[in-house]
Amino acid sequence: MTNAGVYVHVPFCSSKCKYCSFASFVQNRDVQNKYFQKLNQEILSSTANKHIKTIFFGGGTPSAVRADLLVQTLKTIRTHFDVSNDAEITLEANPNSVDKHKLNIYKQAGFNRISYGVQSFEDETLKLLGRTHFASDAFCAVEMAKSVGFDNISIDLIIGARQLNKEVFEKSILKMKHLGITHISVYILMLEEGTRLFDEVKCGKLTPLSEEEVTKEYLYVQNALENLGFWQYEISNFALKGKECRHNQNYWDSGEYYGFGLSSHSYLDEIRAENTSFLDDYLRFPIQNLVAFKEELGKNEKITEKIMLSLRTVRGLNLKELENMGHDILKEKETIIKALEENNMIKVENGFLKIEKDKFVVSNQIILELI
Ligand code: SF4
Numbered sequence: 001m002t003n004a005g006v007y008v009h010v011p012f013c014s015s016k017c018k019y020c021s022f023a024s025f026v027q028n029r030d031v032q033n034k035y036f037q038k039l040n041q042e043i044l045s046s047t048a049n050k051h052i053k054t055i056f057f058g059g060g061t062p063s064a065v066r067a068d069l070l071v072q073t074l075k076t077i078r079t080h081f082d083v084s085n086d087a088e089i090t091l092e093a094n095p096n097s098v099d100k101h102k103l104n105i106y107k108q109a110g111f112n113r114i115s116y117g118v119q120s121f122e123d124e125t126l127k128l129l130g131r132t133h134f135a136s137d138a139f140c141a142v143e144m145a146k147s148v149g150f151d152n153i154s155i156d157l158i159i160g161a162r163q164l165n166k167e168v169f170e171k172s173i174l175k176m177k178h179l180g181i182t183h184i185s186v187y188i189l190m191l192e193e194g195t196r197l198f199d200e201v202k203c204g205k206l207t208p209l210s211e212e213e214v215t216k217e218y219l220y221v222q223n224a225l226e227n228l229g230f231w232q233y234e235i236s237n238f239a240l241k242g243k244e245c246r247h248n249q250n251y252w253d254s255g256e257y258y259g260f261g262l263s264s265h266s267y268l269d270e271i272r273a274e275n276t277s278f279l280d281d282y283l284r285f286p287i288q289n290l291v292a293f294k295e296e297l298g299k300n301e302k303i304t305e306k307i308m309l310s311l312r313t314v315r316g317l318n319l320k321e322l323e324n325m326g327h328d329i330l331k332e333k334e335t336i337i338k339a340l341e342e343n344n345m346i347k348v349e350n351g352f353l354k355i356e357k358d359k360f361v362v363s364n365q366i367i368l369e370l371i
Contacts, residue, residue: 001049001050001051001082002050002051002256003050003051003052003053003250003255003256004050004051004052004053004250004255004256004257004258004268005052005053005054005055005056005247005250005251005255005256005257005258006052006054006055006056006077006081006257006258006260007056007058007247007257007258007259007260007264007265007266008039008055008056008057008058008073008077008260008261008264009023009058009059009060009259009260009261009262009263009264010057010058010059010060010061010062010065010070010092010261011023011024011025011035011059011060011261011262011263011279012024012025012026012027012032012035012059012060012061012064012065013025013026013059013060013061013064013094014026014061014064014094014097014132015130015132016130016196017129017130017131018128018129018130018195018196018197018200019129019130019158019161019189019190019191019192019195019196019197020130020195021190021192021194021195022059022060023060023262023263023277023279024059024060024061025060025279027279029066031279031283032065032066032069033069034283035261035262035279035282035283036065036069036072036073038282038283038287039073039260039261040072040073040076041287042260042261042287042290043073043076043077043080043260044076044080045287045288046080046258046260048080048081048082050081050082050256050258050268051082051084052077052081052082052083052084052087053084053087053088053246053250054087054088054089054090054246054247054250055074055077055083055087055088055089055090055247056089056090056092056247057070057073057074057090057091057092057111058090058092059092060092061092061093061094061097061117062091062092062093063091063092063093063094063097063098063102064094064097067102067105067106068105070091070106070109070111071105071106071109074089074109074110074111075109078110088112088113088152088245088246088247089110089111089112089113090111090113090114090115090154090245090247091106091111091113091114091115092115092116092117093114093115093116093117093141094116094117094132094133095116095117095118095133095137095138095140095141096132096133096134096137096141098141098144098145099144100144100147100148103144103145103148103150104148107148107149107150112150112152113150113152113153113154113245114145114150114152114153114154115153115154115155115156115183115185116138116141116142116145116153116154116155116156117131117156118138118155118156118157119131119156119157119158120135120157120158120161121135121138121165121168121169121172122135122164122165122168123135124162125161125162128161128162128206129158129161129189129197130196130197135172138155138176139175139176139179142155142176142179142180142181143179143180145180146179146180150180151180151182152182152183152243153180153181153182153183154181154182154183154184154185154245155176155181155183155184155185156184156185156186156187157184157185157186157187157221158186158187158188158189159186159187159188159189159214159217159218159221160188160189160208160209160214160217161189161208161209162208162209163209163213163217164217164220164221166220166224169221169224170224170228173224173225173228173230174228177228177229177230182239182240182243183230183237183238183239183240183243183244183245184225184230184237184238184239185236185237185238186218186221186225186236186237186238187236188214188218188361189208191208214361215361218360218361219358219361222357222358222360225238226238232314232357233313233314233315234248234252234312234313234314235312235313235360235363251309252309252310252312252313253309253310254302254305254306254309254310255267256268256269259273259274259275260275261275261282262275262276262277262279262282263275263276263277270296270297270302271294271295271296271297272294272295272296272297273291273293273294273295274291274292274293274294275290275291275292276290276291276292277292299325299326302325303322303325303326303327304371306321306322306325307322307329307367307370307371308367308371311353311354311355311363311366311367311370312363314354314357315352315354316349316352316353316354316355317329317352317353317354318351318352319348319351319352319353320351329353329370330348330353333369333370336369336370337353337370340366340369340370344356344359345359345362345366346359346366353370355367
């Protein structure tokens, strides 16, 4: 039996953030109940021939729905699949949609990792992003999670909306560390067409940071977090040693994973599939028609994926593994690699090709040259 991860998409939120382009909706309990009914059917109809090492409930905001719906779905996964005793089981939550009672239920059910959408330590930035919580809520949420026994707590942050207050940032990270966080994800704000933030920028109501300013902020955050004890292991991810996210690591290692729920992706037995992203279709289609897109990855696609995903990590691309897949990148891209090395963009070290950490911010351009 090979190993795999399970991703469960919970597409409900209590309100829509201004920058959000994810499949997430504000819906009533009736729709939520129907959704979870379908989700459980979908899980039970899948071929359970993999050993599950990680489970991730993402969204949306899983903590915005009734706790018993999440607990039941986790039970379904555990009954249907062979789940490892030491599986990492993550739940995404917003700081203002949890309380001690809920967190206790999650913990008792078997969730052992909480990932909070904190986004900023400054109320003005949170308001600008259309978040409904305050910076202080995040500290309370972490404290509560710790008090009910979670020892693996992650926070998500967004940079690029407005200039960071460095003093507030560093003090807040230190306080969070003291309260018990073990992991931090830092994302650069993306302005997606169709979002309220995109419209606000377009009509001049808001001016986000320039590319140059964002690069400076990213480099600052990278340094600050490393100085505060969180080592960077991927473009957007920092952790205390041993607390790296195993679920995401599986994606970057080109591992297999099931995806359940609206717009979820799966990669199993060399087939990549994507569920419909229309909620109505998800609710009314028979289970066998939920997949909207499916493709079998050939040799070249697998090589491209491996290069793209591995280069996101600090460890980099394992050249021997790539060679075993039939691609000698050092030979095929000799001139490009030499030029990138001369410009201190990448390095080849101990059998791995890596992007220099201070060039992660332009990794997309570098990766494009190498595939
Ligand atoms: S909480 Fe997350 S998923 Fe929900 S609207 Fe905000 S950004 Fe989107």
